[in-house]
Amino acid sequence: MNSIDDVKTLITEISNTVIQNKDTLSDLDSKSGDGDLGISMEAAFAAINTSCQEYDGDDLGAMMLKASMACNRAAPSTMGTLISSGILSIAKLLKSKTSIEEQELITLPKTFTEGIVSRGKAELGDKTILDALVPMANAVEETYAESNDLYQSFKAGAVAAEEAAEATRGMQARIGRAKWLGKRAAEYPDAGAMLCAIIAKSLV
Amino acid sequence: MKKIMNNPAQFVDDSLKGIVAAHPEMLKFAGDDIRAVVRAAAPVKDKVAIITGGGYGHLPTFLGFVGEGFCDGVAAGNVFTSPSSETIVNAAQATHGGKGVLFLFGNYTGDTMNFEMAGEILAMDDIPSAIVKGSDDVASAPRDEWETRRGVAGLFFAYKVAGAKARTGASLNEVVDVTKKVGENTVTMGIALSSCQLPGAKKPIFEISDYDMELGMGIHGEPGVERSTLKTSAEIANMIVERLISDLDIKPGAEIAILVNGLGATSREELYILFNDAKQELDKRDIKISKTYVGEFATSMEMQGASISLLVLDEELKALLDTPAETPFVKF
Numbered sequence: 001m002n003s004i005d006d007v008k009t010l011i012t013e014i015s016n017t018v019i020q021n022k023d024t025l026s027d028l029d030s031k032s033g034d035g036d037l038g039i040s041m042e043a044a045f046a047a048i049n050t051s052c053q054e055y056d057g058d059d060l061g062a063m064m065l066k067a068s069m070a071c072n073r074a075a076p077s078t079m080g081t082l083i084s085s086g087i088l089s090i091a092k093l094l095k096s097k098t099s100i101e102e103q104e105l106i107t108l109p110k111t112f113t114e115g116i117v118s119r120g121k122a123e124l125g126d127k128t129i130l131d132a133l134v135p136m137a138n139a140v141e142e143t144y145a146e147s148n149d150l151y152q153s154f155k156a157g158a159v160a161a162e163e164a165a166e167a168t169r170g171m172q173a174r175i176g177r178a179k180w181l182g183k184r185a186a187e188y189p190d191a192g193a194m195l196c197a198i199i200a201k202s203l204v
Numbered sequence: 205m206k207k208i209m210n211n212p213a214q215f216v217d218d219s220l221k222g223i224v225a226a227h228p229e230m231l232k233f234a235g236d237d238i239r240a241v242v243r244a245a246a247p248v249k250d251k252v253a254i255i256t257g258g259g260y261g262h263l264p265t266f267l268g269f270v271g272e273g274f275c276d277g278v279a280a281g282n283v284f285t286s287p288s289s290e291t292i293v294n295a296a297q298a299t300h301g302g303k304g305v306l307f308l309f310g311n312y313t314g315d316t317m318n319f320e321m322a323g324e325i326l327a328m329d330d331i332p333s334a335i336v337k338g339s340d341d342v343a344s345a346p347r348d349e350w351e352t353r354r355g356v357a358g359l360f361f362a363y364k365v366a367g368a369k370a371r372t373g374a375s376l377n378e379v380v381d382v383t384k385k386v387g388e389n390t391v392t393m394g395i396a397l398s399s400c401q402l403p404g405a406k407k408p409i410f411e412i413s414d415y416d417m418e419l420g421m422g423i424h425g426e427p428g429v430e431r432s433t434l435k436t437s438a439e440i441a442n443m444i445v446e447r448l449i450s451d452l453d454i455k456p457g458a459e460i461a462i463l464v465n466g467l468g469a470t471s472r473e474e475l476y477i478l479f480n481d482a483k484q485e486l487d488k489r490d491i492k493i494s495k496t497y498v499g500e501f502a503t504s505m506e507m508q509g510a511s512i513s514l515l516v517l518d519e520e521l522k523a524l525l526d527t528p529a530e531t532p533f534v535k536f
Binding site for chain 1: 281289290314320328
């Protein structure tokens with residue numbers, strides 16, 4: 001069982017890792033988008049972390065709802081809104097909960113993914129964050145079903161996310177700004193998928 | 205291009221503060237969120253609340269249609285940028301009168317994501333909401349994909365009808381149905397003669413020579429159907445009306461409402477010249493104008509140009525367009 005303080009620590013961890021990698025994200029994004037992904041994700045994750053640390057109640061859902069709003073406010077870009085939507089899905093799942101069981105923790109990547117799918121309406125293979133997020137969420141749940149080991153499950157998730165993000169290299173984007181570049185951006189991995197791999201790695 | 209302002213970063217906030225300070229009897233902020241402006245009378249009990257919003261820079265769209273018989277509140281984003289879902293939620297919570305909330309806005313990706321997200325947040329508090337989007341710009345997609353079109357000036361018709369219907373005490377579903385009917389029967393097409401400039405930007409958002417016009421350009425400078433040398437008003441009216449009529453397959457004998465909208469820097473004199481020519485095109489085809497609106501409804505800051513919108517009417521829509529309504533920007 002994880003308390004609200006454990007969740008806050010985890011969020012700080014994720015946030016710091018994303019911020020440390022902002023230049024990598026911006027470099028990748030400038031190959032296919034407008035190059036502001038690093039800056040907008042720095043703003044988004046700094047806001048998420050601050051919002052969670054300042055929350056002094058004991059309702060995990062309420063804390064995540066505030067974090068989702070803070071992210072949306074700090075980064076109103078497409079990726080910022082998608083991340084906010086993923087967090088909002090988690091907020092709905094955790095509504096009125098003061099702690100989180102291991103079995104629920106395992107399902108959070110999938111819940112986060114569902115929020116992004118319903119908002120962004122992208123599909124697997126479109127060369128988006130989903131191409132890393134879906135394999136990661138699946139790997140976490142499948143490994144847990146076999147091993148009942150939380151650490152091993154998230155480790156498998158991180159490996160799956162990294163491989164999947166790398167595998168977006170060569171794919172042609174079918175959605176968003178990168179779509180207009182066609183083959184020109186195909187040689188680079190998707191910046192959103194890379195963001196997912198970075199977050200997955202920070203969880204273990 | 206020159207602008208009267210203090211600091212580009214304060215452009216939207218300063219403008220909103222001015223509007224609310226000028227019309228305190230009609231408008232107020234939703235709590236301490238100065239991007240959420242609602243009717244002074246909000247929340248109105250037992251009435252569907254209508255919330256609109258989008259990027260700033262299109263006045264009277266969107267804030268100018270907050271008032272009695274129109275919308276109840278607006279969420280204003282930065283110039284040409286979606287408002288946050290938090291601001292949309294703040295506007296909705298400040299206006300919800302117990303009968304649900306209609307989100308009515310133009311079809312753009314950022315706005316759609318944020319209004320959808322706001323709907324999910326309201327649902328956590330058991331406030332029902334529904335979305336209807338304006339998708340009237342015929343230049344942005346073919347008829348069989350009309351729901352993917354951009355929302356432009358024709359959204360005004362949806363505001364007027366939805367506001368009038370909500371005032372009768374209708375349910376959320378009833379307001380949604382009649383508003384969707386407006387959306388399906390509204391078409392718009394515009395021309396741009398000059399560009400506009402974001403506050404603080406060094407250059408206009410697109411380049412166009414003094415001798416050219418762009419047919420079908422969007423209200424944020426999105427590329428249109430074609431660029432050509434500047435045509436006469438009669439030629440422009442002919443091209444646009446022809447296109448609108450064939451798009452909706454409007455038959456002789458049909459009754460319509462027409463809106464001739466200025467994009468911000470085109471004079472009323474010119475708009476009435478264009479209306480006069482559009483009327484002749486409609487008369488020729490035996491299409492009857494029942495309601496006429498000429499003026500600025502959806503602008504692109506200081507852009508020169510105009511658009512023509514048509515709404516095919518039935519008795520219900522005619523009656524709803526005829527109901528009185530008033531905001532600080534318009535009165536009918």
